[in-house]
Amino acid sequence: AQKITQTQPGMFVQEKEAVTLDCTYDTSDQSYGLFWYKQPSSGEMIFLIYQGSYDEQNATEGRYSLNFQKARKSANLVISASQLGDSAMYFCAMREANAGNNRKLIWGLGTSLAVNP
């Protein structure tokens, strides 16, 4: 069965420093997609970055980058130059391979990030 594991319930980082949030996944599929979402205290789910299983390069989106190590089945999120507004819950999620008409996301437990001034 597919599974996402986030082993860090909480993380602290100083403003302007970089932080890495861990995500490992388990799947027997060859084709899958990995997502990171940010959930601030207001509750909405904000898409940050995506990595496809066949993408050869690590994804980057502004201050966010994804350290994708396929052999280790890890997809860690790196946030550079942390800002106070980065304080939030961060979820790693995996999209199942194209199994018919359902492409649900499978979620990790999340990591709560606090950025200290």
Add this chain to the structure above:
Amino acid sequence: EPEVTQTPSHQVTQMGQEVILRCVPISNHLYFYWYRQILGQKVEFLVSFYNNEISEKSEIFDDQFSVERPDGSNFTLKIRSTKLEDSAMYFCASTSGGTSPHGYTFGSGTRLTVV
């Protein structure tokens, strides 16, 4: 930029009452989902919907839950007789079904409190 709209943003209901959570997905999207997140816990898949029928439902999605797309635009989640443990944030999402990473669009959620 197109949005998924959810209403209401907050709802408080008494145990045993029926609630309907509403979602307006992006107009050209084909796949629709409901997820829920109990406070402080992981996001859980409830149901997916395609071509006017349920394509998959989780164990959580029991007979108390139903989904409809009554008029081709709205996508609703109904809980027939709410229980205290139904208190959660409910997210609607839609996707075009392609491989675009941005294909999943989430609504802002409905925070349901059952008292």
